[in-house]
Amino acid sequence: MPEQSAPPAPTPEQLRTWLTxxxxxxxxxxxxxxxxxxxxxxxxxxxxxxxxxxxxxxxxDGRAQMQRPNCPWLLAVDRVDVAGDRVDSGGVALVVRxxxxxxxxxRTAEAAAKAEQRQRAAAEHQxxxxxxxxxxxxxxEEARERQRQVQEAWRAAHATAHPLRSVPPADLPPVAHSHDxxxxxxxxxxxxxxxxxxxxxxxxxRPLAGTGLxxxxxxxxxxxxxxxxxxxxxxxxxxxxxxxxxEHLLIAPDADARILLVDGMDDLLALVxxxxxxxxxxxxxxxxxxxxxxxLAADWDAVYLTTAGAAALGQAPEDDTPEDDAxxxxxxxxxxxxxxxxxxxxxxxxxx
Numbered sequence: 001m002p003e004q005s006a007p008p009a010p011t012p013e014q015l016r017t018w019l020t021x022x023x024x025x026x027x028x029x030x031x032x033x034x035x036x037x038x039x040x041x042x043x044x045x046x047x048x049x050x051x052x053x054x055x056x057x058x059x060x061d062g063r064a065q066m067q068r069p070n071c072p073w074l075l076a077v078d079r080v081d082v083a084g085d086r087v088d089s090g091g092v093a094l095v096v097r098x099x100x101x102x103x104x105x106x107r108t109a110e111a112a113a114k115a116e117q118r119q120r121a122a123a124e125h126q127x128x129x130x131x132x133x134x135x136x137x138x139x140x141e142e143a144r145e146r147q148r149q150v151q152e153a154w155r156a157a158h159a160t161a162h163p164l165r166s167v168p169p170a171d172l173p174p175v176a177h178s179h180d181x182x183x184x185x186x187x188x189x190x191x192x193x194x195x196x197x198x199x200x201x202x203x204x205x206r207p208l209a210g211t212g213l214x215x216x217x218x219x220x221x222x223x224x225x226x227x228x229x230x231x232x233x234x235x236x237x238x239x240x241x242x243x244x245x246x247e248h249l250l251i252a253p254d255a256d257a258r259i260l261l262v263d264g265m266d267d268l269l270a271l272v273x274x275x276x277x278x279x280x281x282x283x284x285x286x287x288x289x290x291x292x293x294x295x296l297a298a299d300w301d302a303v304y305l306t307t308a309g310a311a312a313l314g315q316a317p318e319d320d321t322p323e324d325d326a327x328x329x330x331x332x333x334x335x336x337x338x339x340x341x342x343x344x345x346x347x348x349x350x351x352x
Contacts, residue, residue: 009098010073012038018072022065033095039080041093063094074099076107144279162270165261167304169253174222175215175337178231178245185350188213188249190342197294205330206338207293213339215251224348226250230307234334250348257301257343262309265326271296271303272327289327293340301343307335 010018012030015038019028028042042059063077076099079091086095099107177188186192196211214231221227226248235245253259262268275296277287296303305313313329332338 008073009036009038010096015040015096019062019065023062026062028062030096036097038096039093040096059091059094066094066096074101074104076103162266162273164270164274165263165267167259167261169255169257169259172253172259172304172337173217174250175253176218176226176229176248176250177213177215178229178235178248180244181247183247185249188251188346188350190344190346193339193342196297196340204293205290205328206332207297207340212297213251213342213344215337215339217335217337218248218250221248223250230335231333249346249350251337251339251344252347253302254343254345258299259302259304259337260296260300261304261306262313262329263306264309264312267309268313268327268329297340301341302337302339304337305329305332305335310335 012032016028016030019030019040019042020026023042026042028040030038030040033039040062042062059079063079065071066075066077076097078086078095079089080093080095081087081090082092084095179185187194193213194211196207216229216231216234218226219228219230219233229245229248232245232248236242260271262271271291272289275292277290277292279287310329310332313327314332314334
């Protein structure tokens with residue numbers, strides 16, 4: 001059977017009219033190239049889309065329409081770049097030429113092969129993604145297992161039980177909350193106390209900022225005329241802004257307040273042993289060094305870190321030293337009483 005010849009090509013006006021009937025909003029531009037083929041492009045007409053993106057959408061849709069069976073001509077439609085070279089995607093215009101049925105079959109087969117290749121590539125990519133996700137899950141499980149081993153080793157090395165110690169409220173030195181003159185006093189009121197938890201705050205040597213209430217022993221003045229506290233002294237020693245902690249509110253513990261004493265490493269060991277952080281997917285190998293503050297707040301009203309305790313525990317141990325796995329209270333700064341629950345009063349009011 002002789003090769004079928006190419007059917008007549010549409011004229012530029014015929015092709016433009018046919019495309020415009022399909023897309024009335026599109027102002028197609030069709031011109032004749034030196035080799036007799038047609039070059040078609042269109043200004044974007046999709047609303048609310050970036051210029052380049054809408055133009056690509058318009059041309060992609062037109063290309064699909066020209067290669068469908070209901071097109072009155074048998075056409076090959078290729079994307080071209082600004083230099084007129086054929087490209088697989090994108091492009092700035094479409095080159096249209098008539099083809100024979102035999103060539104159409106070849107192009108259809110090529111398109112099917114490319115589509116299959118893309119599907120295989122997509123499947124392989126998906127397999128890679130799944131393999132990477134599985135590897136990440138395995139690494140996470142290995143990290144959790146290492147953390148459990150570290151915690152077990154640490155607890156075995158510190159198997160000696162250390163009892164929790166408390167201090168009677170009457171034996172607590174006068175303490176005050178230090179702040180600047182613009183501080184919002186409302187959160188000091190027991191009724192508006194910012195509670196800790198209920199979720200445990202992991203990997204922290206102190207409760208989450210903005211919860212509880214920090215106080216420290218009074219070092220100068222008394223009653224309504226407190227001039228300085230251990231915290232304001234420490235702040236000045238660190239070279240802090242002298243206007244930051246200039247006002248102080250006296251805080252009086254309730255007579256039945258439960259106050260935990262931390263005077264050294266044995267007391268901190270007792271604290272982290274009695275209130276360990278649970279092992280979860282978000283666990284960190286250092287979790288065993290810190291207390292579960294939310295659980296601690298369920299049983300105790302405050303933690304009193306003495307001057308000796310602050311000197312011994314106030315800095316994190318250096319890495320790669322025999323003590324680098326020990327608990328610490330880095331960030332407490334100085335001797336402090338941190339209130340976990342509002343078991344106190346403000347005897348002289350908020351001073352407003």
